Amino acid sequence: MRTGPFPDDGRMPGEGDVRSSRGVRRAAALLAAAGIAVAAGCAEEKAPEAVGGPSDRAGTSVERADLPVHVVAYGVCAIDWTIVGGAGAASADGTQPDPPPEVRVTTSAVEGDEFVLAAGGSGGDPDDGREQWQGGFNAGGQGAYDGADGDREQGGGGGGAASVVLKDRNPFVVAPGGTGAGAGGGAGGSTASYFWSAVVPNPDRDYAGPAGSVHAAGTITPEDVACPEPLGPGLPQDVAVTPGVGTLTVSWAPPANTGPNPIASYEVHAVARLENGPVDDERTCTVDASGDRCVLEVGSTFDYQVDVSAVDTAGTRGAIATARSRALHVDYSAPTPDGDPLDARGLDDAASGGPVDVTASGFRPDSPVRVLLFPGNAELTQFGSDANGEVAGSVRLPADLLTPGEHSLVLRGFDRSDGSDRYLRADFTV
Numbered sequence: 001m002r003t004g005p006f007p008d009d010g011r012m013p014g015e016g017d018v019r020s021s022r023g024v025r026r027a028a029a030l031l032a033a034a035g036i037a038v039a040a041g042c043a044e045e046k047a048p049e050a051v052g053g054p055s056d057r058a059g060t061s062v063e064r065a066d067l068p069v070h071v072v073a074y075g076v077c078a079i080d081w082t083i084v085g086g087a088g089a090a091s092a093d094g095t096q097p098d099p100p101p102e103v104r105v106t107t108s109a110v111e112g113d114e115f116v117l118a119a120g121g122s123g124g125d126p127d128d129g130r131e132q133w134q135g136g137f138n139a140g141g142q143g144a145y146d147g148a149d150g151d152r153e154q155g156g157g158g159g160g161a162a163s164v165v166l167k168d169r170n171p172f173v174v175a176p177g178g179t180g181a182g183a184g185g186g187a188g189g190s191t192a193s194y195f196w197s198a199v200v201p202n203p204d205r206d207y208a209g210p211a212g213s214v215h216a217a218g219t220i221t222p223e224d225v226a227c228p229e230p231l232g233p234g235l236p237q238d239v240a241v242t243p244g245v246g247t248l249t250v251s252w253a254p255p256a257n258t259g260p261n262p263i264a265s266y267e268v269h270a271v272a273r274l275e276n277g278p279v280d281d282e283r284t285c286t287v288d289a290s291g292d293r294c295v296l297e298v299g300s301t302f303d304y305q306v307d308v309s310a311v312d313t314a315g316t317r318g319a320i321a322t323a324r325s326r327a328l329h330v331d332y333s334a335p336t337p338d339g340d341p342l343d344a345r346g347l348d349d350a351a352s353g354g355p356v357d358v359t360a361s362g363f364r365p366d367s368p369v370r371v372l373l374f375p376g377n378a379e380l381t382q383f384g385s386d387a388n389g390e391v392a393g394s395v396r397l398p399a400d401l402l403t404p405g406e407h408s409l410v411l412r413g414f415d416r417s418d419g420s421d422r423y424l425r426a427d428f429t430v
Contacts, residue, residue, distance in 0.1 A: 067139055070222045072113040074234045074257045074319075078225035079109050083175035085163045085189060086136040086147060086218040089123030091182020092155030097123070099214045100160055100178035100188060106225070107173065111235045111319040115172065116140070120161030120189055120218035123147055123180050135186045136161035136177060136217075144189075147177045151184025162189030163218035175218065233259045233310035233318030236266065241306050241325035244295075248325055250285075251293040252308050255319075261312035263289045270296050270304040273324075281379060298379075334374035334408035337425035338362075344409050344426035350397045351430050356409065358383075360424050361390045362416050369413035371395050389416045402430045 072079070082104050088097035118140030124130040135147030135158040145164050150156030157180030165173040177188030234255035242249040250268050265288050272281035283304075285294040298304055303324055310318045339362065346356040363369055363385040371380045371393075378401055383393045391411065408427050415422040 068117045070115045070117060072109045072111055072115075073224065074111045074255075075227055076109055076111065076224045077227040077231075078106050079115075080104070080106050080223040080225055081165065081173055082219075082221040082223070083163050083165065083173060084213075084216075084219050085175040085177035086120035086122040086160030087214050087216050088147065088160045088178035088180040088185060088188060089125065089132050089134075089150070089157030091150070091157045091180070091185060092132055093182065095157075095181045096214055097157055097178055097181035097185065100176060100218075103173065103175035105173055109224075112321060113167065115222065116166040117220040117222075118142070118145070118164045118166060119220050120145065120147070120163040120175075120177050122217050123150070123158035123160050123178070123186065130158075132157055133180075133186070134158040135180075136189070138162060138164060138189060140164060140166065145174070145177075147180070147189050148186035150180040150182070150186040154184030155182055156184030156186060157181045159186035159188045161218065163220050165220060165222075175220075177218070178214075231259070232316035233257070233263055233312050235319040236308045236310055236321045239306070239308050239321040239323050241304075241323045243325050248296045248298050248304060248306065249293060250296065250306055250308060250323075252321065253292065255310055258310070259312055259316070259318065261314045261316070263310045264313045264315075265289060265311050266291060267309050267311060267317065268294050268296070269307045270298060271307075272298070273303050273305055281381060334410055334425060334427075335412075335423045337410075337423050338415070339424070342409065342411055342424035342426040347409065347426060347428040350428070351399065351402045353396060353399060355394045355396055357392075357394050358409075358411065359390070359392045360411050361388070362424075363389045363391060363422055364414040364416050364419060365389045367414050369411050372410040372412055373397060373401055374408040374410060376401065383411075385413065404430055 070079075082102065084102050085100040087100055090096050118138055120138050121136035123136050124132045124134035131152075133150035133152045133156060135149045137147075138145035138161040142164070145162040147159030147161045150158045159180045160177030162177045163175045164171050179188050180186040234257035236255055237253040239250070239252045242251070248270060250270075252266065254263065265286050268285045268287075270283045281298075283296040283298055285296060287294050306323045306325065307320045308323075309320045312318070343359045344356050345358075346354050350356050358371070360369070365385055365387050367385050367389075369383045369385055369391050371383065372378065373380055378398075380395050380397065381393075383391050385391050391413075397409070406427065406429055408425050410426075411422075411424045413422050414420070
């Protein structure tokens with residue numbers, strides 16, 4: 001494992017972006033400027049891992065159990081990747097292919113990051129029972145990264161498969177496979193990656209570097225890069241989320257490494273998520289260094305991503321441990337409204353994704369007002385009343401909650417006169 005330097009090219013992308021290691025000064029300032037939480041200290045020296053060998057088409061998951069996983073340790077701020085795709089095959093007349101390029105990039109990393117290493121197989125190799133024209137397979141079973149077959153009639157060799165580093169089940173860095181030799185040679189596996197535009201060529205980590213070997217399967221070699229100085233607490237351990245009725249109880253154990261300063265507190269953030277992304281619903285709590293749990297009141301319909309991190313006495317937030325859970329569901333009926341019906345415009349188009357504009361009054365001034373959808377008591381968002389106790393806002397109703405039948409949109413807050421619960425309700429049919 002090497003220790004810095006780190007890139008100083010004026011661009012510091014967010015988590016998952018790829019960056020070069022050219023012209024490096026200090027990691028701390030760069031990572032802090034990007035808002036990336038970085039673990040402190042230095043991890044134990046660890047030899048790089050090399051992954052290779054032919055693969056097959058078995059399985060479709062990008063996280064097959066037989067694939068290696070590189071887990072980022074405490075004290076690591078970046079990874080130097082050296083990646084080669086599978087080589088293309090020779091043509092039927094013995095013409096040799098050009099070797100695939102070697103991709104070398106540096107990416108930011110924090111403790112707990114996990115990377116699945118899916119190496120690409122070479123093009124057709126008679127030694128392992130394949131025809132010369134057959135394309136290679138990616139170890140992750142993803143057809144998009146397989147090499148293309150060569151043209152059998154023209155005697156073209158099969159293309160090699162791409163080697164792919166996956167993070168959160170998505171392609172992170174990709175090295176293309178080699179093209180098969182001869183007329184009609186198969187194309188190498190896909191070079192598509194979300195992050196190639198962030199790779200900057202330089203003498204140290206050149207994304208079009210020395211060529212890999214002909215006839216070889218792909219390889220993926222990660223090398224951890226240690227933080228140049230301690231930056232904050234490590235990853236909280238044993239994070240668990242216990243669902244209750246409308247609650248999530250989050251517990252944890254202290255980090256194995258606290259960094260240069262004592263831990264002052266723990267921060268817990270829970271963000272509601274649907275399949276198409278986060279919902280405008282975040283719950284937080286902060287406990288002191290002696291605490292090991294907190295209870296969050298949440299909606300009963302959404303899945304929540306729960307993040308736990310330690311904050312030291314210098315105010316540095318450490319690495320983030322993540323879990324997911326859903327509160328237990330209770331099929332609440334909509335409450336009886338107080339006074340006039342809720343003024344909610346756009347309910348007729350709500351099922352097609354249109355916004356619903358809500359206006360209301362009679363709430364305690366400058367107080368929270370929750371927006372709920374029934375049946376199910378699903379909390380969609382939260383508004384704040386103004387100095388006159390009035391509320392105005394817009395909300396979109398999640399399509400997966402709008403099953404055919406009767407529904408109610410409800411505002412719940414505190415009554416202006418006596419502070420009791422105040423409900424305003426608009427009924428509609430899907």
